[in-house]
Amino acid sequence: MGGSGYAGGEFLRLALGHPHLKVTQVTSERSAGQPVALVHPNLRGRTNLKFRKAAELKEADIIVLALPHGSAAGRIAEFEGKGRVIVDLSADFRLKDPEVFQQAYGEAHPAPDLLGQWVYGNPELRREELRGATRIACAGCFATSVILALYPLLKLGVLLPKDIIATGLVGSSAAGASSSDASHHPERAGSLRVYKPVGHRHTAEVQQELPGHFPIHLTAISTPRVRGILSTIQAWIPDGYSDRDVWSAYREVYAAEPFIRIVKVARGIHRYPDPMLLDGTNYCDLGFEMDMDSGRVVLMSAIDNLVKGTAGHAIQCLNIAHGWEETAGLEFAGLHPA
Amino acid sequence: MGGSGYAGGEFLRLALGHPHLKVTQVTSERSAGQPVALVHPNLRGRTNLKFRKAAELKEADIIVLALPHGSAAGRIAEFEGKGRVIVDLSADFRLKDPEVFQQAYGEAHPAPDLLGQWVYGNPELRREELRGATRIACAGCFATSVILALYPLLKLGVLLPKDIIATGLVGSSAAGASSSDASHHPERAGSLRVYKPVGHRHTAEVQQELPGHFPIHLTAISTPRVRGILSTIQAWIPDGYSDRDVWSAYREVYAAEPFIRIVKVARGIHRYPDPMLLDGTNYCDLGFEMDMDSGRVVLMSAIDNLVKGTAGHAIQCLNIAHGWEETAGLEFAGLHPA
Amino acid sequence: MGGSGYAGGEFLRLALGHPHLKVTQVTSERSAGQPVALVHPNLRGRTNLKFRKAAELKEADIIVLALPHGSAAGRIAEFEGKGRVIVDLSADFRLKDPEVFQQAYGEAHPAPDLLGQWVYGNPELRREELRGATRIACAGCFATSVILALYPLLKLGVLLPKDIIATGLVGSSAAGASSSDASHHPERAGSLRVYKPVGHRHTAEVQQELPGHFPIHLTAISTPRVRGILSTIQAWIPDGYSDRDVWSAYREVYAAEPFIRIVKVARGIHRYPDPMLLDGTNYCDLGFEMDMDSGRVVLMSAIDNLVKGTAGHAIQCLNIAHGWEETAGLEFAGLHPA
Amino acid sequence: MGGSGYAGGEFLRLALGHPHLKVTQVTSERSAGQPVALVHPNLRGRTNLKFRKAAELKEADIIVLALPHGSAAGRIAEFEGKGRVIVDLSADFRLKDPEVFQQAYGEAHPAPDLLGQWVYGNPELRREELRGATRIACAGCFATSVILALYPLLKLGVLLPKDIIATGLVGSSAAGASSSDASHHPERAGSLRVYKPVGHRHTAEVQQELPGHFPIHLTAISTPRVRGILSTIQAWIPDGYSDRDVWSAYREVYAAEPFIRIVKVARGIHRYPDPMLLDGTNYCDLGFEMDMDSGRVVLMSAIDNLVKGTAGHAIQCLNIAHGWEETAGLEFAGLHPA
Structure with a gap:
């Protein structure tokens, strides 16, 4: 239909x-x-x-x-x-x-x-x-990219109960097949347009699906790509935990998942998830990096929104x-x- | 207005x-x-x-x-x-x-x-x-890019009276500020769309303005750029003529022109006209290259269409x-x- | 290897x-x-x-x-x-x-x-x-796009023995995986760069494979796409022939081909071949349009170069x-x- | 030099x-x-x-x-x-x-x-x-986009002393004129690449220049644009404050600034700062939006990095x-x- x-x-x-x-x-x-x-x-x-x-x-x-x-x-x-x-x-x-x-x-x-x-x-x-x-x-597409990145960490208690902020870079296909002033190529091709700084509707399903009652905040920005979402998620790790615990949590929960890949590579130019590589695929690529000084962890999650x-x-x-x-x-x- | x-x-x-x-x-x-x-x-x-x-x-x-x-x-x-x-x-x-x-x-x-x-x-x-x-x-914009490339050569007889073919690569702003299915970003961003293979209306003004009665044929293709036209024009040089004659013709006619630049550089990566460099400017950059075997000359002409x-x-x-x-x-x- | x-x-x-x-x-x-x-x-x-x-x-x-x-x-x-x-x-x-x-x-x-x-x-x-x-x-990739468009027409005599001109719009992947000044993103992303106005090496294999001894001229332009070639080919149809003969020739020769599609649609925005639709596929999409006044036919041929x-x-x-x-x-x- | x-x-x-x-x-x-x-x-x-x-x-x-x-x-x-x-x-x-x-x-x-x-x-x-x-x-370029967005708010006490997170979307020219594997067009054109999730060097000058001792965290992502930075900055407003206070702070501090524009428009498609509009200009466009439920404010700051x-x-x-x-x-x- x-x-x-x-x-x-x-x-x-x-x-x-x-x-x-x-x-x-x-x-x-x-x-x-x-x-x-x-x-x-x-x-x-x-x-x-x-x-x-x-x-x-x-x-x-x-x-x-x-x-x-x-x-x-x-x-x-x-x-x-x-x-x-x-x-x-x-x-x-x-x-x-x-x-x-x-x-x-x-x-x-x-x-x-x-x-x-x-x-x-x-x-x-x-x-x-x-x-x-x-x-x-x-x-939902943005919700999926956020949920899949956070679920193992929240389930296994690897994050502090502090505000989590997810910034989604979204391709133009997410707005659908109908043309509009906003989708007019000359207005959109070179644009980085914050279209939902606050109040994104997917917040509700993200909060429904994730364990715990952490406040989760979404910001959505449209990019010149046609497909794809890259979410960077800012969260906080308790004292005594490190990025090994993030690794472990992802491995424990997702080891058998056919469409989840952990992408965290020390060499080369493709070190983290990138929606460029996912057009047409059903993968969700997940990555992360930690700032040991502050306990901040940046999760990265890429999917093809369609x-x-x-x-x-x-x-x-x-x-x-x-x-x-x-x-x-x-x-x-x-x-x-x- | x-x-x-x-x-x-x-x-x-x-x-x-x-x-x-x-x-x-x-x-x-x-x-x-x-x-x-x-x-x-x-x-x-x-x-x-x-x-x-x-x-x-x-x-x-x-x-x-x-x-x-x-x-x-x-x-x-x-x-x-x-x-x-x-x-x-x-x-x-x-x-x-x-x-x-x-x-x-x-x-x-x-x-x-x-x-x-x-x-x-x-x-x-x-x-x-x-x-x-x-x-x-x-x-007209496409017409201008074609006329400026051909005028000195036709005026000074540096081309054979043979079919001339101009292929224009055109940015999306040329279709105007109103959105349409064709200008919808997901349909247009990656597209190379031949929108006027034959029958382009600018043919009339090109033929009106250029000396001689050579048949001139236009093909227009839309590209992912927002601004700019790059025209490549295929024409033919008489026996005994060479690219020096093209140089001379351009120099003779355009030497004092403030907005015409001849771009033909032996080194580097910017050897020929490229609309990338012209966004917002009033320049028309002209270049050319010759195939000595066949007498074919390829003229290149770039402008910002707006x-x-x-x-x-x-x-x-x-x-x-x-x-x-x-x-x-x-x-x-x-x-x-x- | x-x-x-x-x-x-x-x-x-x-x-x-x-x-x-x-x-x-x-x-x-x-x-x-x-x-x-x-x-x-x-x-x-x-x-x-x-x-x-x-x-x-x-x-x-x-x-x-x-x-x-x-x-x-x-x-x-x-x-x-x-x-x-x-x-x-x-x-x-x-x-x-x-x-x-x-x-x-x-x-x-x-x-x-x-x-x-x-x-x-x-x-x-x-x-x-x-x-x-x-x-x-x-x-070769550019050669393939040209050969597949011309072969049925030359084989069946639907073209005049006149100079044929092919203009190829080529994605950046065609230059290979090694970085260079010319492939540096800031220099390439917005560029329409004529990199081979004359003297393209694929001319030799095009002429070897195609029947007849028509002169065929190639011009190659790099575009902001990563993959894909769109060739527009300018040729001439004899008096008495029309675009129906082009249709017939393509049908006769390519009817059973699994990877050739004739794309010539009267409605909508996808009327002609467009490499945008072919990334990752083995199709060669062919289209054409005729200028009845001059007998010029514009062939369009799109492939994924890789x-x-x-x-x-x-x-x-x-x-x-x-x-x-x-x-x-x-x-x-x-x-x-x- | x-x-x-x-x-x-x-x-x-x-x-x-x-x-x-x-x-x-x-x-x-x-x-x-x-x-x-x-x-x-x-x-x-x-x-x-x-x-x-x-x-x-x-x-x-x-x-x-x-x-x-x-x-x-x-x-x-x-x-x-x-x-x-x-x-x-x-x-x-x-x-x-x-x-x-x-x-x-x-x-x-x-x-x-x-x-x-x-x-x-x-x-x-x-x-x-x-x-x-x-x-x-x-x-520094990223630093400038962050400092200019935050300075009036921190100076006038319109933000809570809580972790501030700035996500910068950066054009490829920021990496300089030398080509590299990472800047190779086929690898970069469609990419959304997190290149500095944590540990960005500009953190030091941001913290030096801004009043107060708030922790400020930077994440940098490269986008398909050549020029421009769009920073979205997540911060928190004290109870009893609203977006009017943000307006007032920007007006008080920047009223006479020739190159700062507050961009926050209720209608149309250009509601917030967008680097698309700034190529070649010396403007810093600033915008913001507030989530009244949580007190989160999203600041947006756009410049041409060059x-x-x-x-x-x-x-x-x-x-x-x-x-x-x-x-x-x-x-x-x-x-x-x-």
């Missing part, structure tokens, strides 16, 4: 190459009747599907909602009759608490009774809940939910140089 | 720093009432002017029309009563022949009788006509028309690195 | 994901002893291989030479003893005629007697010769040589947006 | 256009004998000067040192005999305390006795000391030192779009 946007397009790319998924229908009100490959030109020669209207939706095993934020929740009954498994890429079902939703999104949740049925779609934190899940609320931040994450959740190989359809290694 | 677009904004930047010009009013229907610096944020602290509606235009010594193509000609009487000197940055009054206009722009010229009163605004070719001129039709291609060219024309120092207000050297 | 460069790295990326290839050793004199993933950070978690010195090379079924131009030919005996199939990614064995080689590369070929044993590695032109081939000289221009082309040749599925290992669809 | 680098080149550009400065000699060991315009191609047609060796330096009213960090201090006697006024663009004379220097730069200061003679070259903080000054140690961050700052200091108009030679407004 809503397959003409960037999240939908990326899900299509991944689903068309997935060994266990078959794409049977794609909706778009705006592009109904047009070939999918006209809107997503990378799919030329890969699919002959045409967009249809939502009203023409037929039953399917899995329905993926790639609708604008706020659109899915109000129409959810419409989809529940059509598919056993529903994956929502929007923010509509991520938050458990309707009041938190209202505070973050400025309006009452249209279906608060359903919130409990949805699993927050983050495999690293909620793999067990995802097995067999039929309602998956895919995690893959590990959205559509790839969704595929990974579906793989877990169905008991498929967790990496199925997500094998692309990324390009270098890129 | 029409000061909220990129051509208008660039004219404002230059006029505000010009020793003999004073900007008294700026119109914009869309932004009327708003400060100029809200739309052109580089002018913060440089002007307190606000946009007004065209209907509020008062008399002025000079009126500059930065309206969309096709808008100026139909309303020209409106402006003629208000200002002694009129400079049009659009294509409306560039062509002498109404039939050529109709062929290039697809509609009859609304004021064909006036065409003869306008001087084509290219100082290098028409400096004498520009002295004291009161109607200046500023040259300066030498539009607003700076207009200032230069005004300087000539009023007898001011020709470089007044156009002193910026450009940045390196940039 | 020479796996620390960009061509070698890209071959590794593709080979590591190939169903029938297993990478057993990688050499690099400069990086011997270091993990491959230190130099090619996209391969983190994909391989534990370390670079070894060429002197340590052991026997293998296939040896791929990713050495600098001029290095392979002089050492070819060294490799012939080690592998049954040899693929050379350099220019050393592409030209059949040692005199043409000498003219293009400025020195005598060190092994002229061997030139006849090598197949020019272009599947679309030489698929039959490639079946079972054991010596494959992989085609994939269809080098390493992907090599994989495709190996697939043919071994009788494997021709698309094996080359399934990546490319990203949008990118 | 050392005029072939980016800082030297930018100083030359500004000095050549300055009404009261005349450039009489430029040194470069590497480029001695070559025209300045070969290295700084934006100066073509602006100067005929050639580089000479340092040994050939003659007396001058003002000597500007644009040498690598660590080179000026050891040779300072050499220059003191040649010029009455010395401006050092490096870090050598910025710190007052030799021990702090040793800690930050890892070696003993070669001329500790002289440190007291130098004025830290920041006009907004040290205008009075700069009047008539003959030794000016120009401030102008307000280096050479323009130096010109401004020289203007003050000599009693010239403070904006002389620094009139460029910046480009939009850019």
